[in-house]
Amino acid sequence: MxxxxxxxxxxxxxxxxxxxxxxxxxxxxxxxxILVREFAIGFGPKLFTYKKGETRYTLRLLPIGGFCRMAGEDPEVLQVVVGQNVGLQLNKDQVTRIYADRFDRLPNIVVGEVEDVDLEKDLFIRLNVDGESIRFPVHPQALTVSQGREVQIAPLNRQYxxxxxxxxxxxxxxxxxxxxxxxxxxxxxxxxxxxIPTQVKLGDVQDNSPAAKAGLLKGDIIYSANGEAIGTDADKLIKIIQGSPDAPVQFMIERGSEQLQKAVQPTRDLSSDGTKESQPRIGTVLEYKTRTAxxxxxxxxxxxxxxxxxxxxxxxxxxxxxxxxxxxxxxxxxxxxxxxxxxxxxxxxxxxxxxxxxxxxxxxxxxxxxxxxxxxxxxxxxxxxxxxxxxxxxxxxxxxxxxxxxxxxxxxxxxxxxxxxxxxx
Known part of the structure; x- marks a missing residue:
């Protein structure tokens, strides 16, 4: 659990x-x-996806990042080119969908060969429909549809x-x-x-460590070391310990209502191959006595x-x-x-x-x-x-x-x- x-x-x-x-x-x-095409968490294959408004939201397999894919951040790839046969779906004389394929059986579709097209600036498409050249205005949020995949066009003023x-x-x-x-x-x-820290105190004390042998216990509050007041400066205490490899460190501690003096001799540990000594230490974890901030x-x-x-x-x-x-x-x-x-x-x-x-x-x-x-x-x-x-x-x-x-x-x-x-x- x-x-x-x-x-x-x-x-x-x-x-x-x-x-x-x-x-x-x-x-x-x-x-x-800016037109945000996809808001994705993760990379790789899609695990979950849904589209709301203009943006597709996806959760992907590899949780090592994410991305916000904006139109025009990379060069736009147009699916409609001159000489291509397309089908247009109109709404109030504006093109709302441009079908690049599979449009033969769709109802109310204008079919023709592309003579000219601009889906970024002037937003129009000109088709040759049964020998007649017709110019159609394109809606700024029109979709291109190819192999069942819909992609919204991105006019320049919507591009990154x-x-x-x-x-x-x-x-x-x-x-x-x-x-x-x-x-x-x-x-x-x-x-x-x-x-907020008010004083340094001892956390866990390792068995048979110098601190344990000297009688230090978990919860002891450290007032001073070698005559220097510690307060909340744990780094200062560590430097004093590491600076005393050959002489005991004289601690003044508070335990309950008592103030006690303890002499602790730091020791060095050898590495596993017996060639390198660690910094002097006493075998305890330093914590803080705190009050509400x-x-x-x-x-x-x-x-x-x-x-x-x-x-x-x-x-x-x-x-x-x-x-x-x-x-x-x-x-x-x-x-x-x-x-x-x-x-x-x-x-x-x-x-x-x-x-x-x-x-x-x-x-x-x-x-x-x-x-x-x-x-x-x-x-x-x-x-x-x-x-x-x-x-x-x-x-x-x-x-x-x-x-x-x-x-x-x-x-x-x-x-x-x-x-x-x-x-x-």
Whole structure:
């Protein structure tokens, strides 16, 4: 039952992170008047799909992302060309459907050979009907139908490329912004749930560890170490412990109503091959004694978490650029799910904080200038603003395709490494 609950939490977390990101793109695209053809969660084969209005909503097999497919984001492929025989369905003298095939038996259809067609600017189609050339106006939301598949036409004023630089930039930027907002809200919820730290205290104490041998117990509050007040600075306590490999650390603790002094000698552990020593440690987990946060404190705590985690994420990306990392430092979908399951088993508060971190990571990662990511699309928009004219859509699409392929190869390599790591334990 617990495994099922953790599984549901993981699926829900990824669903919310991806959906909110894509909703940011979707919302501002609709506000700009862009035709959104598909709003998809996941990649690969469709599991569920339905169409409402102009947009098809789909849930796909691979839960590794999502997309908001906008008309004109890639070059439009027209299904109607000069010399082709088509069937037209009219409503009040306007074309509402253009059938590329299978129209012979349809009632009330005008059939003819296409002499001229423009489905982007002037919105018309000219047919040769029984030797007579007739020009038909086309409705802005007309559908082309080929092999039973309906595709709505996209006039230039409904295409992504037909909008201003500002409208397109806002549409692309909105996805990461939604993840940043979600991260802040989740950090805020975590602050209210966990409270404001007032003192460092001991969590679990390992059996036969230096802390256990010195008489330290779970719940002991640490006032000072080697005469230095600790307060809520757990990092300071860790540095004092790691800086005392050869001398005991003098602790002043509070246990209930008593204040006690304990001397703890940190130890080093050898690696499995006996060649490398770990940092000095005492064998305990550090936690915090907390109190309920005020609204102001919760917002301040959320902001501090945001800034700290942003710095850590950027440090991680810097290591990727400089090559200062190992393959095991990276985690793909399998590794992320594995760690998320561990966090979820620790409780709802850690899960909320981890979800906030992932949402922030998703926002920052998407803003990197890597082809196929939002950051790369913003770079192209910026180049267009500087040049005064857009980049060739075919070239831009090719760049994004190559980038997407490289990201998928990296994803496969990292996932393979995750699986090997699981097998090896």
């Amino acid at each position: 617990e495994t099922l609950q953790i599984g549901i939490q993981i699926v829900l977390m990824f669903f919310v992170l991806v959906t909110l990101h894509e909703w940011g793109h979707y919302f501002f695209a609709k506000r700009a008047g 490329g037909g909008k201003t630089v500002g409208q397109r930039a806002l549409t692309i930027f909105a996805g990461p912004v939604m993840n940043v907002i979600l991260a802040f809200v989740l950090f805020l919820i975590f602050a209210f749930m966990s409270g 005020t609204v102001g404190e919760a917002f301040s705590s959320s902001w501090n978490d945001m800034t700290f985690m942003t710095k850590q994420i950027l440090i991680g990306f810097k290591k990727l650029v400089t090559g200062d990392f190992k393959m095991n430092d990276l985690a793909g979908p399998v590794g992320t799910v594995e760690f998320t399951a561990q966090v979820a088993s620790a409780g709802i508060a850690p899960m909320i904080r981890w979800s906030a971190l992932l949402s922030l990571y998703l926002a920052i990662f998407n803003l990197l200038p890597i082809p196929a990511l939002d950051g790369s699309r913003l770079v192209f928009i910026g180049l267009e603003a500087l040049r005064g004219k857009p980049i060739d859509p075919n070239r831009e699409s090719f760049v994004h395709f190559i980038g997407f392929a490289m990201l998928m190869l990296l994803m496969i390599a990292v996932t393979y490494n995750d699986i090997l790591r699981l097998i090896k334990g």
